[in-house]
Amino acid sequence: MKRQRTRKGAPGIIEVAQRAGVSAATVSRFFNTPDIVRAPTRNRIEKAASDLGYIRDRMAGTLHNRFSGTMGLVVPTIDNAIFAELIEAFSARLQQHDRTMLIAAHGYDLSLEVAIIRSLLERRIDGVAVIGLTHETASLEMLATRNVPVLAAWNYRPDSQMPCIGADNFDAGYQVARHLIEHGHRDIGLLFPPTAFNDRASDRLQGAFSALAEAGISVPRHRVIDTQYDIGEAKQIVGHLLENDPPTALLCGNDIIAHGAIYACHLRHVSVPQDMSIIGIGDFRGSAHIEPPLTTVRLPARRIGESVADQLCFADTVLRPEKGNRVLVPSRFIRRNSVTFPPSAAKQQ
Amino acid sequence: MKRQRTRKGAPGIIEVAQRAGVSAATVSRFFNTPDIVRAPTRNRIEKAASDLGYIRDRMAGTLHNRFSGTMGLVVPTIDNAIFAELIEAFSARLQQHDRTMLIAAHGYDLSLEVAIIRSLLERRIDGVAVIGLTHETASLEMLATRNVPVLAAWNYRPDSQMPCIGADNFDAGYQVARHLIEHGHRDIGLLFPPTAFNDRASDRLQGAFSALAEAGISVPRHRVIDTQYDIGEAKQIVGHLLENDPPTALLCGNDIIAHGAIYACHLRHVSVPQDMSIIGIGDFRGSAHIEPPLTTVRLPARRIGESVADQLCFADTVLRPEKGNRVLVPSRFIRRNSVTFPPSAAKQQ
DNA sequence: AATAAGAATGCAAACGTTTTCATAAAACCA
């Protein structure tokens, strides 16, 4: 029983095998398909492994196998209420499937995204989820060549080029606009993050435009305002707006911007919703509890994250944008207390 | 030039070597230590690799190597303002060092943590960061056996058993309590998350107690209140408090709870800080912009995340809690606008 | 009880790199 020196002093599969009096092959089988090894052998191996404190090396297995048990997730940013819930759900579900998650952020830089995907590929991920529908072809090609399934999470479009699981952001924008219109608002400010590389925001904005157009409301250019995804910046911009020529309602591209808008109103003592209606999109943590509670549409981040994880784990081949590979997970309009009729129309109420 | 069928149709190192007219060994060297291969050869390899779209398989290398280029990060939860900034910073810094991050959450369940660490070890991480100072010995032993460096992030204690990088949470608690005391508050409510498995929260609470005791203020039992890390719950609890026997100030274990407290005050029209002083700990996103802006102490999540990443990447051996392996990253008291003198003492001001 | 069929196990060859050692090619020095 001479000690078979292994890399770090940690026991390998052969040491476990020796101790259990079986071959390495059997130990391997014990871990991968326990049912095909007989109970007595199984027990001996189990004991040997636990005595030795054996931890298998999945990398070595992966070399031979097709699968590494690791999934990639590429997001614009982690530190951000939008994605945190999705990431958490994705990760938890992966854990249930005995997989791990390799995650990286590109800060809305699509060219960095291809570098990241390359780096993930070097680590042999079994699949990868990305956020949104627009990506560099280079990324997609690398993945396709290696037959690694990709899934676009978060946004849904019926005509998506990629398989996707997400919410209908166009519809979300449409719904919040409708809500404002139904309350008699005609002068509405649209506060959105930059839509250039952000199909989610851009779809929402289109949805809002669409509802507005249907209602015969034309939006003057100065009523659509760019703001970063940042409470402070939104607050400041809305502050300016309140001082010169405020609209009667603010349609915010996401709840963070809406929070900023509410704070700006607090600061200037304009009361929400009596003097200013505010509506968001997303239903982030805090939106239910801020004062006034924010009317918004709940984007089901958790369910999306879980579905994406499930799909990725059970995808044995490349996911293609055919039937069944685009899934819309429904969002829900949440009426709370930040919207009412505009002051001028209050009498009509 | 017969095609050397590789696993997924993707080229391997030998195909690149063939095409460049060199041996696989040279290609390997090209990727790992480019300087030791001559310029002309280098160019041929570079071209061959890019023509073929070669992506190296780091797993195969890791098998031979000691290092995988992947670090683990184990957090209580991802979906949480506390950690998101740290995670993001850690991940970004890792990316700079050409490493990737395997992350998992255990939801404050220490026994799940050991399973997670085991699973990370199966993936051959080069090092791992965990949150906080208290962990199962099983986890620590597994890591020690395999000589995998561990770093406790987020909390600092001069007498920590583990190497740690973090803020002095005791001091943070002490400082916010002092601030309240200096403003003449004697009747202070302490709102804290459960401190049982949370050394950060528990250190803060101890710090607050310590300052209070020094000032000769004894805290009646009913003034220290448990609340989850949740805006909604904090808001509700503070709501009750405001209706029966409110203190003059609320010391909140973290900013999230403080946000809930502020919203509760808004809801009942008690104005902050005139009628109620509120102080937090953390300086999360939004704390600077909420109305009133929250007085708090800034915990340098970003710097902690970065330092942890750096240390882990350059640790060639197990980190031990000796000099240099405990680093305190300073936090900063941020005075904003949510604390003033209590109503009864206003005249003294 | 003998035999066939089936189930469990062992042997050894992969998996795609890195690395040691040996060798060939360049560079250096007089």
Place this chain on the structure above:
DNA sequence: TGGTTTTATGAAAACGTTTGCATTCTTATT
């Protein structure tokens, strides 16, 4: 320019598993 040192490359043996095939042990069938 010939010898010597240095530098660049190649051949082949690892790294720790999994798996196809061959073998042995069980179990079922008659």
